[in-house]
Amino acid sequence: MADQTSATDTANKFIQEADQPSSKLVRFGADEPLELDAGPALAPWQIAYETYGTLNQDKTNAVLVCHALTGDQYVASTNPLTGKPGWWSRMVGPGRPVDTDRYFVICTNVLGGCLGTTGPATTNTETKEPYGLKMPVVTIRDMVRAQARLVDRFGIDTLFAVVGGSMGGMQVLQWAASYPERVFAAIPIASGARHSSQNIAFHEVGRQAIMADPNWSGGDYIAKGIRPTKGLSVARMAAHITYMSDESLQQKFGRNLQDRDGLTFGFDADFQIESYLRHQGMTFVDRFDANSYLYVTRAMDYFDLAAEFGTLPKAFKDSKTRFCIMSFTSDWLFPTSESRAVVKALNASAANVSFVEIDSDRGHDAFLLDVPEMFSTIRGFITGAANARGIPAPGSGT
Amino acid sequence: MADQTSATDTANKFIQEADQPSSKLVRFGADEPLELDAGPALAPWQIAYETYGTLNQDKTNAVLVCHALTGDQYVASTNPLTGKPGWWSRMVGPGRPVDTDRYFVICTNVLGGCLGTTGPATTNTETKEPYGLKMPVVTIRDMVRAQARLVDRFGIDTLFAVVGGSMGGMQVLQWAASYPERVFAAIPIASGARHSSQNIAFHEVGRQAIMADPNWSGGDYIAKGIRPTKGLSVARMAAHITYMSDESLQQKFGRNLQDRDGLTFGFDADFQIESYLRHQGMTFVDRFDANSYLYVTRAMDYFDLAAEFGTLPKAFKDSKTRFCIMSFTSDWLFPTSESRAVVKALNASAANVSFVEIDSDRGHDAFLLDVPEMFSTIRGFITGAANARGIPAPGSGT
Structure with missing residues (x-):
């Protein structure tokens, strides 16, 4: 019974954050539909976000940070569900590489997410029930469309920079391809211009684990006050392995036992690695919605800029955006070859691009960790771009 | 109802093959217990196996083939559950590298398996119910102990060769370490002397997927006439990804769609990769028992020769066995570094060892596929060893 109550509590918390998030929110009415790749437009809809720093008068200093699969808008402030500090506090903040003393940072919850932007946990105003699988399947391009509408609301013509890792990097590339004139600088990290066959395969395992859980109930679990926690937990465990390198797992856990x-x-x-993974699975279900997991993984699977534009170089044709692309040597989920394909396409388009493969044994998750070379690379690139854009340095008195 | 009936039929088939397999069988009585690492000995117990070729008078030409996680004793003959040809027919047979015109080949179902050797699906003679989780957890060493008892029954002192890939290779290494005087030649392929942290992690995901399926019923599903097919299917899907390389998935499926x-x-x-994985999951449950999957993955996780002997070189101290070790360049489940660690230990023990890293883009599963360099390497090594052992060549008239 205790478990059932706590599951219901968590479900209620989700419903609340999905509809009335703790963060900032813009609601778009029935007359302001959001165009979707799936076909029918979405209306009404809403986008939840956080901001840090101050937008300057010319509105030239806005940086959009895009989050990864299970990230959120709380890039540099406390997540209300977990009580944990922002997921990229090392990167974003006063004096950080993305310096909130100089830039105005916006971070939105992605479309399809579960922390306030419209997603499958959002109440469908027609039925008064959560959307569940009645939510249209969304794409990375749809996520970016939704962000662009928010950026419009701010009256920002051109974002100074768009930054993100993993699925965040996909959004960065989509921004640069869909709205080249609106992106001064683009920083996609540990990402790529498509989801590979292996990437899709791992996502499919996660989705099947969720849908195999009888509590999933065809996606209608929230209305029933239950949650497919076991399936979602297995999905997270499988995914989590792909975020780490073989080497880092061996160093961190090896074959160490729980019990002496x-x-x-x-x-x-x-084994310690087993209890670590179980813990990852169990804590994840308290902060993420299972249907959102289906939708957001699907968006990543569908991402393929070359297919959208015919060829990858065409995605970046005549682009004036400055690109800084980063990969990590031990990342096997988005290996350097995926970043190189983007660099090659940008070179073919004569775009302005710098590329760094960072030596790290931490696997895909390196972009979220304390990797000094990443910080110094971004600090250097973004400072140079800000100077070129004429954004005053903090304390410069201008 | 059709599904339920077919699930019951399959369950009945499993119970039948577990107790009364289609293959050859030796039963050991209550007075012939099998020692186990877990503590209490197992009695009665049974071992199911197939043989190919003829044992010579001196009993010097016996080759033990050891199967991988979900393999079976039908190395070169039809599996009665699937109707498919032997899983290593390319390797074992008349004129094949393991030439049944020259050698007497034995292949057993592993302890803990589900095709006739005692495992969790076997009827416990005391309770008249399948063992389920009352079966003691077994180790690779226990599997090898069981095989040694069968080899004793044949009156074979020394096996000419022990051969196997993946978990089969673990058994090969365990044979060489536990019974050095009984193994003339050892051929571990795509394997290692321990299960790595990442290997354990993937197995743990599979076990959690099975145990999350309500039909699993704490392991007592067979007695209830149900089966945790969804959980087992997810486990297989996750594992299957690890058997292939990123490159081979990209080549075979890429981002190809099912529907034009x-x-x-x-x-x-x-995506084609999704339907392929789903198919792999769905067909697997028709030939494998979920509890066996728990037991056999656990045995692999527990495998660590260095821990057993103090150091890896000590496992092969004064060994007279000839080793031929093979790995594949694109195998990320048992990467070449794991094979090299064994080679290094054997060198430190001044053992007789040859090592080949085979260039292949097929990932871990390469050992089961048509990889000519693997066949020619094994043919060359095993022929040389057979000549040294004085085993007459076929048609030599001796």
């Missing part, structure tokens, strides 16, 4: 007395000859978590 | 009309904007299998 040795193997238990059972199916409890004997 | 394009994306469906839904959660059906849009």
